[in-house]
Amino acid sequence: MKRNEVQEDHCETWTNGRAPCIRGLRIPVATVVGMVADGMTEAEITREYPDLEAEGVHEALAYAAQAVRERELPLATP
Numbered sequence: 001m002k003r004n005e006v007q008e009d010h011c012e013t014w015t016n017g018r019a020p021c022i023r024g025l026r027i028p029v030a031t032v033v034g035m036v037a038d039g040m041t042e043a044e045i046t047r048e049y050p051d052l053e054a055e056g057v058h059e060a061l062a063y064a065a066q067a068v069r070e071r072e073l074p075l076a077t078p
Contacts, residue, residue: 032060
C-alpha cells in the first residue's frame with residue numbers, strides 16, 4: 001500500500017461531513033484538488049502539508065479524475 005494513497009472509505013472532515021481523504025493524513029482530496037486549481041505547485045502543496053508526499057498529490061488528482069469519469073454529466077444544449 002502506498003503511504004499517501006486515497007482512502008476508499010471516507011474520513012470525517014472539520015465540517016462534520018464525510019469526504020475521501022489521503023490515507024492516514026485526514027487531508028480531503030477536495031482540498032488538494034482545490035489547491036491545484038488555485039495554481040499552487042506540488043512543492044507549495046507539500047510545504048503546506050509536510051506529511052503529504054508528491055505521490056499523494058498525484059493520487060488525489062487521479063482519484064478526482066476517476067470520480068468525474070464515473071458520473072454522468074449533463075451536456076449543454078444550444
